[in-house]
Structure formats: structure tokens, C-alpha cells
Amino acid sequence: MWKMIQEMVKSPCAIGPADLSEIVKILGRTKMVNKALAVFYQIKNRKCNPTASTYNSIILMLMQEGHHEKVHELYNEMCGEGNCFPDTVTYSALISSFGKLGRENSAIRLFEEMKENGLYPTAKIYTTMLGIFFKLGKVEKALGLVGEMKEAGCAPTVYTYTELIRGLGAAGRVEEAYSIFLKMLDDGCKPDVVLINNVINLLGRAGRLAEAIKLFEGMESLGCTPNVVTYNTIIKSLFESKAPVSDIILWYEKMKTSGIRPSSYTYSILIDGFCKKNSLEKALLMLEEMDEKGFPPCPAAYCSLINSLGRAKRYDAAHELFQELKENCGSSSARVYAVMIKHFGKCGRLTEAVDLFNEMKRLGCSPDVYAYNALMSGMVRAGMTDEAQSLLRTMEENGCVPDLNSYNIILNGLARTGGPHRAMEMFTKMKNSKMKPDVVSYNTVLGCLSRAGMFEEAAKLMKEMHLNGFEYDRITYSSILEAVGKVDEDSKLAAL
Template sequence: MMKASKSISPFRLSSLLRNQKDPALALQLFQNPNPDSNPQPQKPFRYSLISYDIIISKLGRAKMFDQMEQILGQMKQQTHLSPPEIIFCNVMSYYGRARLPDRALHLFDEMPSFGCQRTIKSFNSLLDALFKCGKIEKMREVLEGIEDYGTPDACTYNILIKACEGEELDDARNVFDEMRSKGVEPTDVTLVTLIYKLCSVDRVKEALELKEECERVHGVMANAFVYASLMKGLCGIGEMTLAFELKDEMVRKNIRFDAAVYSTLISVLFKAGRRGEVSGLLKEMSEYGCKPNTVTYNAMIHGYCKEKDFEAAYGVLDEMVKEGCRPNAITYNVIIVALCKEGKWSEANLFFQDLPRRGCHPDMLSYRMLFSGLCDCGQFKEAAFILDEMIYKAYAPHYARTHKLVEGLCEEGNMELLGIVLSSLEKANVLDEDTWRVIISTLRKEKPSDVFELIDTLTIQ
């Protein structure tokens, strides 16, 4: 007689769940941990909080929200369990990333029925979920009841600062001032958020003063992201000397460099016509053990293309591949658009056709750029071919360039190709009234009889 297999314990279940990568299989295991382990009737499986936490996290990350809510409902029935607040904070975070504000609000309201007290921690999770969903007015509404859950902390203020956009940037400074007046110390997140926002609207001097204040008064030291934002902002207003001084300050403070800092400076050197200094920065990167990434190489390729030095740009592309750094669509698109701007449409087209061999599949932007370039160069036959490929891949062309192609074919009197192009546009549902106006107005001037011939051709097709 075969011995029954050993039953899985609650502790063993949590270990198995943690190791199961597939959330659907993890859910199946959770729902039936001991299939056919014992022919005798068994007591209900006594799940642990750890098991609930693991399966809820797996389902939430996989956006399997209906299944996750079933598990939450099951946990609610386990009266012997007292779920910690962090479980609900995590679930609200999943809802926020999935743009499901109503579910986050509902869960927050339901927390007491689980036997879990709501504090400022779960309130912050709700606030952040609403921010991620763009529900700024709802954030203001729920803020009115914040006293019921505790005193606002640094996390609360950081979320409110992040929510201030565009013209509301002064409100972000007001939130920062209130934060300090309430005795809440700013964090590195506070500094990063405010610096980035100020630099994005060219208030760089104010950002520098804020950095100094946070370091001197609050002991919050700037990190690499803060320096990168400041350097980019300084370069944007032409203060290159100050930007490089900040880089030297990072060296003195032993702040670990990342490729973003160097990529920013490389872009600026090219814009200022100081490409000769780029090699020095690359050497410095190597000395600090900071490897160039795709953004770094793209900055160099863009710089060389702006200078119309395509041989150097191709050289960087080859070096990039040699160093094991995979080019992306942006890498290739920069070269394509630069070639088209210089009227090198044939080279751009050949480069585009070679992308699959290079391990890159052209995206919609790649097609649009080449299509626009070919139209601008008057290469309407090649443009029509690219348009056909675009429509086959469900990529919508720009109307302005479509009109240019149609107008060009009309002026050339190429009725056969024009008929094919219009048929393709119609199939893609992008043949509009404006296109017909272009055709009729152009042909009336050139060859009035061709209007009727074209209509007959399209009717037959």
C-alpha cells in the first residue's frame, strides 16, 4: 500500500510561493496546497500572513486584480489574522500604477473591516496612488481628513510637492516652506523633486540656492541625480563653467558618477562646438569606472550628426556595438533624420533597410522620419514604398507629409502611383477631405482631365 505524501505546512507553503515565478501557478498552489495528500477529511488549511502577503504581492504585480481581491476577501474571513498595514499600502500602490483610483479609495475605506488601523502610512499610499492616477482634485479632497490618521510626515509633503506641476511650481515651494515650519525635515526625495522641477523651468539659480540650504541647514546632501539636474539646467542657460564646477565638486565629495552626468556634459560640449574636449570626458569616465551607456553613445552620435560628420557618427555606432552596448531605435533614428536633412536620402534609405541586420526593428518614428525625409527630398517613388510598409504595420503617417507626397505625384502627373497611394490611404482610413482638396486643386491647374481619370481608377480598384 502506498504511503500518502507528506502534507505541506503553512511555513512550507510560503517558501514554495516565494520561489514560484508564475503568478497563476502560485495562485493555484495557494488555493490548493495539499491536493490528494490524505484520503481522510482534513481541517481547513491554516494560512499564514506571510503566505497572504506573498500571493497578494505576486497577483498585484501581475495586475491580476480580480484574483487578488478574491484573496483579500478570503483573508478578511480569517478572524484569527491581523493583517499589517503594509499589505494594504502595497495593494494601493499596485492600483496607483494601474490607474485604478476608485479601487484604491475603496480599499482604504475597507481597511478597518480587516481589523487594520489606518495611519499616516496608508494615507500616504492612498495619496500617492491618486497622484499617479492624476486625480489632483481628489487628493485635495482627501487631504481635508488627514488629521484622522496622524500628522503629515516627510512622505506626505514629498507627494504634495510632486503633485505641483507647471504654473503651480510656486505652490511646491510653499509646501516646502510649510514642511519646514511644521518641523518636518526634508529628505533626499524632497531635494531631488524640487531641484528637478526648478531646473525644468530654468529657475536654476533658485535650485542652486536650495541645494546649498538643504546641505547647510538640514544636512540633506545632494546625490548624483541632483547634480545631473543642476548641470543640465546650467547648460541650458549657457552656464557651462558652473556646470563643470559642479562636476569637480562631485569629485571632491566622492559622489559616485553615473553615465547620465557625463552624457549631459557631452551633449553640451557638442552644442558649444567643443567636441575636442569629449575624449577627455570619456577618459575620465573610464578612470572612475563609469562605462558609457546607450544615452552616452547617443549623445555623441547626435553631436557628430549635427556637425554633419557622419563618418564619426558611424564610428561611434561601431564602437558601441564592439563594447557590447546595444543601440536602440533612438540611436538609428538620429542618424536617419540627420541624413535626410542633408539630402542624403539614398544613404538614409539604405541605412534604414539595414536595421534588421543590425538587430533593430524600425519603430513608428523611424518610418515617419524616413518618409518625411524622402518627401522633402522629392523622392516620391521611394516615399510611396515606405508609406505602403507603414500602413501594413499599422503606423499612421503625418498628414502634412502625406499631402506633400500626394501633391508631388500630382505635379509629376504620375496617376498610376497616385492611385496606388490613395488606395493605400483609404484602406488605412487616413484618406481625408484635405487630401482630396490637394489633389483637385493641383490637377485643375495642371491637367484637369486627370481628375476624372483618377476617380475612375480608384472606383475600379
Template sequence: MCVLSARSVSANFVKKFQFLQFNLISAVAQLSSDVSDSCSDEECDNFSKCEVVNKKDLILDTFGVTSHLRSLRGSPCLALSYFYRIREDGFRHSVWTYMAIIRILCYWGMFGEVDSVLLEVIESKVGDLGFGVAELFDALVEELKAERPKALVRALDALIKVHVVLQRFDDATDYLLKASSRGLVPSILTCNFLMNRLIEAGKGDMAAAVFQNLECFQLRPNVYSYCIMIKALFQKGDLEGAVNVLQKMEEVGVVPDAFTYSTCIEGLCLHGGSDLGYKILQAWISSKAAIDVYTYCVVIRGFVNDKKMIEAEGVLLDMEEAGIDPDVYCYGAMLQGYCEAGNVFRSLLLYGKMMKKGIETNCVIVNFVLKCLCRAGFIIDAVHKFIYFRDIGIVLDNVVHNTMIHELCKLGKLEEAMDLFNEMKINTVVPDIVHYTSLINAYFLHQKPGKAIYLFEEMMEMGIKPDIVTYNVLAGGLSRNGLVRQALGVLDLMRTQGLEPTIFTCNAIIEGLCAGGKVKEAESFFRSLKDKGLDNYAAAMINGYCDANMTRDAYKLYVSLTRRGIIVDKKSCLTLLDNLCLDGASREALMVFKDILVSDGIPCQVICGKLIAELCRAEDMKNAQWVFNSMVLEGVLPDVINYTIMLNGYCRLNCLKQACDLFSDMKEQGIKPDIITYTVLIDGHSDMKLKKAQKFDKDPANALTFWREMNEIGLNPDIKCYTALIENHRRPNNIQDAICLFGEMMDRGLEPNTVTYRALLGRYIRWGDVDRALNLFLRC
């Protein structure tokens, strides 16, 4: 081919110029690997022998080079080598010479080389070529508008794709819009490529804009276009939008393929929409489409992540019914779910099923099985399983070893953990920082600081550099064990290792010193951090005071900080509130509660319940009711315990009308009273209290009203409930009822306690029945 090209040059032209040999190898080295595929061996052999005109005699200008390239259009390799050779010899290519070589390469389908040529232009610096990519784009558009050669359209696609590869997304979309505005449309594949890369770069909004403009470009989205858009919407968390795109596909007649369904199902399952993902899977199954194991596994994992293990197991059964065998990843997801839920029985049952099917166990499965056994307290079984897995040849990695060591440490089995740790080293499994940190923490927690320090020093000698987590464990552990000097020395050690102590490090020392009985030292260290901002460490000091049962000091610090405008975090405020309630400081607890309510919203139900109980104990029903109402207003629904505490408070103060109103509200809210609730009401509506209450309420309910209601709903009274009702029968004409209640209680197999005997004994004595009182006393 090279010979034919040389003969096509006129005889006069050959006589006038001397020929030089081109070095083909050096030119080809600059091309992509596709060149060798596009050019025949014969052409390359001929070209290596070919001679071209001497650069001294040939006038190299744009017209001459363009003409010569046109003459070489039948030999693309020759043309490309000529193009690069004259550039090496100092010729400065123009936009027209670039267009000439691009035209040739497109004609021959050498699109890899087109990408390389365009890449040079796009990455060139201003002034290097004398023109920019914008000028090349304009020239390309003009030629396409004039001739519209199909092959050259690929150059427009390549121009956009190269910008995309370089992550110049703004330029890529700009050229896409410019081309469409001038009546030229890149292929849908190019648009798909652009949208996909935009999504990978986290630019889902730009991808959506391109998708929405496809119709303006007179392009019809294909199945892959829709699939990309679905992926973009899931990336944004727009589940509804993604499903709408899937529906639109079907409306416009684009049939979703397996990849589209898989993408949609996976997106839904990853974003909490496993139920809808499962429905799509079932619809897909109904269409008799071939579904792979991966898609089923995605749905299973989605349900597991949503804590819906029954549904996950249902998908597993669907697979088996469809004749598809679940793989190790399906079983792994199920085991993970049961393990996290603490369902040891189901975990081991599923593992046994997996083994019967001959599915090979891997490290992940082993890890879940061992973790399950450890959490259920079957430590010996876990150790035996570990040995079994090791002996049958399963390679147990660091994660499995760490699981065993961590779980053993949590259960206080330090000797077993240390034996396993030493066995690791014997079996050439190199311990990492996680293993060391778990053991160091465990020894500190069990008041064995000497062994913890020894392990830390061993880790350093092994060349394992401690991270911030290890240092925090070390600082906190030394502090809790009362080693003040060593704990503070950790800060200096960190700095020598190039690590700056964090807020967490200092807080670990403060809380640890307080827990270790070194409150004065903790206070001194806390004050030394004044320049760093006490607001970062105040919470730790408050927690430390609470741990040391110095709640009053914690409250004083809290008040001092809030007056200075320093905000204490919610967790520490709740700890303080809890301790104040335990100490009976209802007024101070209420102040902290109000601060939390203003800054962070209502605390949890448990904390509110403790505060209500303390206020009721202090007979401050006004504020107790205010806290109760605040719960309701903030959307924290009181439970039966909260209601019962409030009822008890009202009954103790003989506010029976308020108690009855609250009891009615409780039932209206759908909260079922329990036996304790009825006991409180029966005890609160004794004859004596009713007599006092009648001054304010002419028709209050009595104890028997609640007794009958309790029996009607099927609640069986306990000892306390019987005792309260017996205590209620104070009138002489009620003595027989009290005796009947006592007998009924005995018939039900309930053993009276001292309080019950005392209640009935008191009734006998009050009623003057000395003989029965004596008999009952002897029976006690």
C-alpha cells in the first residue's frame, strides 16, 4: 500500500525532491495499541522502506501538508506517521492539518488514534498549537454541516468523551449543547457515557439535566439511558423518582432488561425500600425472566439491613422453590442478621443447613458463627468451633481472631483471650493494632494495669505504631486505675510520636481519674485545659463528678458553665438529670430538664419517667403534670409506667378526681392499665381517702369499682393488690368481705406476706375480734 501511495505522486514531484527514510518504530510508539490492529503488516513493512521528500527541499506549510495527507488517505498508518514526523521536525500543525488527519482516521475506524489526537489538543497549553480545542470544534462542526460524513460524526463523539475521561464535565456538556444547537447530535452512547461518569463523580443533578435534554437533542433514550437515570436518583435517595422512571420506560415502550431491574431492586434495598424491591422482584419472577443469585442476595441483604429477618428468610425460600441454590453470600447475609439480632438458635440452624448443602464456609461465615456463640455465652463451644474450623483447613484471618479475642475479653475470659493471642503468634498470624488494643482495654477494665502496660510496650517493640484509639484506651485505663503520673505522661508520649492529643484523649483522662477516685487530680487537669476551651471538656468533668457520686458538684459546675453561655452536650445533661433524680434533688433536676427542653428537645421516655417519679415523691404534682404534658406535646407518648407514677402521686395527695381523669385519659389513648395501676387506684380509693375526697367530689369512684373493672378485663390480682383491697375494708360491716378476700387469695395459691397479715390483723383488732386476731397471729 505504501508503494502504491508513492507511485501516485507525480514524476516531476519525485524528481524535484530527495527522499528520506522514516523511522516507523518511533512514530508508532506515540500511538495507541490500536494502530497495529488497523494497519497490515505488509503496509508497515513497505512503509519502513519508504522514502519521503527532504525537509530542506519541501516547503512545509498548511496547504502542502494538508495536500500530502490527502494523498495518503489510503494509508492511515503512513499518514499518521507523517503527521507526527513533521511535527518532530519543527512543523507547527494548524487546525486544518489536525482536521485532515482526524478525517483519515475516522474513515478507517481508527477511533483510538482519534482519541489520542484530540487528547493532545485538549491538554495543550495556550499558545502551544496556535489554536485551541474550541477552534477545532468549530472546524469539525462546519465540515459536518457541509458534508455530514457518517464516520466524521464519531470525531464529535470522541471530542466529548475525551473531555469526560479528563473529568472536564462542564466542557463536555457545553460542547454537547453547542453541537445540538447547531443541528448536530452525538450518539446516545456518548450521552450515556457522559451521564454515567457524572453519576460516578457524584454529579447526579448534571446527569439528570442531560437526561431531560435528550429529547431536545432529538435523541431517544435507550434502556441503558433509563438505567443510568435510575441509578442517579437512587444515589440522591429519591426512591419515588427512580420508580417513576422505571414506569415511564414501560409507558414509552422501552422494555427494562435484567440490568435495569437489578439496579432498581438494589437501589431500593440499599435505601430502606426492601419491601418495594421485593415486589419488583416478584413481578420479574412472574414474567418468567431469568434471575440470578445476585439479585436475590441483594433483596435478602436489604431485608437484613432493615431488621426484617422473617421477610429475608422468605426470599431464601423463594429461591429454593425456583430451583436456585443460595450461595455463600446469601447465607452470610442471613447469618449476619440473626447474629445481630442475637438469635443464636436460628443462626446455628441456618449454618447447619448451609453445611448440609455442601456450601463452602469462608472467614465471613466463621466470624458470624463464632460471634453468635460468644454473645450467647457459649464460650467453650465457640473455642471448640474455632479449633474445628482451623483444623479442617479454613484460613482464619485477623478479623476472626479479633472477634474471638474481643468477645472473650468482654466476658472477662482474659486467660483464654491471651492463650488465643499467643497461639496466633505461633501460627504466624501477625497480631495487629486491633488485637492489642482489645487486650489492653480488657486488662485495664479488670484492674490489671501492669499486664496492659506490658502489652503496650510489646506492641511498640513489634513495630506496630499505636493510633489515637489505642492512646485513648491507654490514657483512660491508666486514669481509671489511679495512675495519675503515667496517664498524664501519655500526652507527652503521643506528641513524641507525632500525634496531638484530642478532646477525647483529655476527656478519657478526666472521666478515668474521677472513676478511679482521683477527683482532685481530675479537677486540676480540667483547670489546666482552660486555654483550650472548657466547653470541650466540661461534659467529661460533669460525667466524672456523677461517676464519683458527687452530683452536687456536677450541678454547681453545670450552673457555672450555663451562666457563662457554655452549652453542655445533651448526653451529659441527661446523666446529670438522672443522678439528680436519684439524689432526690427534684428542684435542680427540673431546672436541667427545662434547659434540655429549650436546647435539644424532650429527653427520652425513661428520663422523663424518672423526673416525674421524683417530683411525685416530692409531692410537686403541678410540675410533675407539666413534665407529663411536655412529653405529650413533644410527641413522646407516655407509657403505662408514666401514667401509673402520676396516678400514684395524685392518690397519695388525695387528688382522686385528677387521678380518675388521668386514668380515663390513659384508656382513651389506648394504653392498657396493668395490675400495678389498679393496685395504686384501689389503694388510693380507700374508705378514709374517699371520705376526704367527697368534700371536693360528690360522687368519687371507690376501690370496688376498680376491682370489678380489673376482673372484667381478665387481670389476676397479685399479693399487693389483695393486700390493698383488704386494707381498704376498714368499716366493721366489711370484715366478712376482707376475710373472703383473704380466703380467695389463699385458694389462688398466693402466699400472704407480712404486710397482708398485718392488714387483716389490724382489721380484727380494730373491729374488736380478739380471738380471730390471736388465731391469725399464731398462723403467721
């Protein structure tokens, strides 16, 4: 085919714009993108002037293959032709490309330019713009666009409703999204399984599990068949609503009975959910089943299991699973390393925690804030607060930005081993920086002051804490009562 096209290009035979479009489409379908571009320019320069339709063929081919930056170059070239103007198909492709590239403002400019040029946006273009406005957090603008669409006589499609419902759900406007779904059904727009999955997801996340299940049960009457995503969404919602383990297993069995094969994500949801419910053995069985089905190891699932084993003080089993993940994947993620480092630090195996931290750096897995925090926490537990402070400085030097937890870990270490003055010094620095103290910071220093018998300073700090909008919690009162009890005990011993 390629030899024939080359021969055709070199021959004296005429090639029109429609022929050129067809050649581009054929080469695009066979993934010969560079050859399609080469032929396009050879024929363009020697045999014919491309039309908007010809440019659209090459633009759509580039889009399908993910060459979004090149799409804009073709658009500029097309505009420079002087007699070849972008049409609705061109604008649709460009707006979609800019949306995928994260260049939302450029997409909005093109949308306005299109209307100024007297072209009417299609339902697909309106749907793309809806997604862009929701992504930018411009919910009212998105809703206004739906109104504009209807006024222009452009009927919303099932894809438009999907984008609208998804966007409103992400903005927390669940009731509004659900009302739009119900009105869509009343208006006779037939949903597809993707739209139904989105509605079930937003109902589940809002804790409206009964309505989500009711919609699931009514899918057949709507002409939709549940797929693996539908079941995954229901199972995830069951976990989030703290449903009994027996109910979740029933849904999982129902899924398999319906002839739907669990996906890697299904197992990930089940493993993570069972771990959070402290059903560790069930989670381990799911990991075994996942392996038997031939799915590649899922780092997120392993991470949940390693963390749960660590919480259950089964540190060797956690480490064995960690090693298994590395052997099967060839490496491990920074988050999994962080979990293992955290548990080694908790059980006093700091040398092994440090070894893992150095190993991840050696293997090119840059430690993230969680890995640094895990190691600093282990150091503080071992009474190595100065070393933890040094690691905090290294973290900043390496371009890893500390979070509030990073500072609270060091603050806790100073409060326990450095005395109230060093703790107060760091606490003051935190107040004067961007990293403002939270309730944990206040409670840490409050406990330190109380243990040192500095009750007047502690009382001032409690007042400041209240003025800054922090509520006293069990830890706040516990710190004060523990210190008061210690003072009473010391007084009785002195009297004896």
C-alpha cells in the first residue's frame, strides 16, 4: 500500500483534495502518522491546494494518535492559507486538544472565536466546553452554557448530561445533579451505562446508598446492563457506608454470577476496604485470588495490606509482602516504601527503616514527603530528635516541600526530649511562617508545658488556641489533667 501511495505521489496523475483526505485517513488507520504527514506536504506543495476537509482529516488523525501540540500548528498553517478557513470540525478538534493539554483559556478563546465567525457549536463542542468550565470550577458558567445550548436549538446528548452530572457531583451539588438526571429521563433522553455509573457514584459518595442500589436494580428497565464499573462503584459505596462485610461479599458473588469478571480495580477496592474493616484475612485471600487470575501486582492494594499488617504488629509479614511486591514489579512506589519505613520506625527497627530509605534513593525512587515524615517519626520515637531535624533540612534542600505533619513530628520530638523552651521556640517559628500550627501543634506544646509545671503559660496557650478557632479536644484536657494529677502526687510525697 505504501509503495503504491509513493508511486501515486511521484506520478503525473492529478490528486484532488478529496483523494488527499482519503490517503491521510488510510495511513492514519494504519498508524503511519509520519508517513501521512510527509505525503500531505508532498501533495500539497506539488499537486493540490488542501481544503478545510483535507486539513480536518490530518488534524483528526493527529488527535487520535495523541499529537495534540501538532494540531495547533496545523490550525495556524490552515489559517495562513488565505482561502481555507476552519469549520466546525476543525474547531471541535482544536477545542478538544486544548482541553486535553490543560490549556483551558485557549479552548475558551477558540470557542468564542468560532461563534464570532458565524459558526454554530455542535453538541460535542458544548459538551467539551462543559468539562472545561467544571474543571476550572466555573459551575455557574457551565450551567449557563447548557442554557445557551438549548436556546440555540442544540439538544443535549447523553454525553452532555454525563458531563453535567459528573461536574455538579464533583462540585458537591448532588441534589441538583440527581434532579437533572430525573428530568433527563422525563424528557425521553435514553441514558447509557456510563451515565448511570456516574449517577450511582455520586449517590454512593453522598451516602445515599439505598437510592444508588435502587437505580442499579432499575437499569434493565432503562435499557442498560451493569458492567464491571457499575459493580465496582456499588462495592466501593458499600465500604464507604460501612456496610457489613457479608453484604459486600454478596455483591461480589452477585457480580461473578452475572458473568462479569472482576478487574484489577475490583480487587484493589476489596483489598483496601477489607483492610480498613480490619478483615485482614479476607484481604489476603483477595490478594491471592487476584494473583491466581493473572492480574499484575497492584501497588495500592499491597500498600493497604502492608499498612494493615503493620498496624496488627505483624511486621515480618508486612516486610515479606513488601519484598514480594519488589520482586514482582522490579521496584516499588515511594508510598509503599513510606508505609514500610513508618512501621519499622514504630516497632523500633530504625536501622532497617534507614536502610529502606537509602535503598529507595539508590534505586532512583525519590523519597516524597510521606517517606521523609515516616523516617523522621521513627527517629523521634528513638529519641533522635536532632537527627530528625537534620533530615528535615535535607528534605528542604532536596526540593521536597515539608507539610504541617513534618513540623509537628519535629515539634513532638522537641517537646519530649528538648524541653519546653526548644518546643516553644519552634512553635513560635511556625506561627511566624506560612506553616501555621494546627490543633495537634497546640496540644503538643500544651502537654509539654503542663508536664514541666508551667501552668500559667499553658493557660495562656489554651486561651490563644481558643481565640484562633481551635476546639479543645480529649487530648487537650488530658494533658492538663495528667499534669495536675502529677502535681497532686508530688505534693503528697513531699508531705510524707
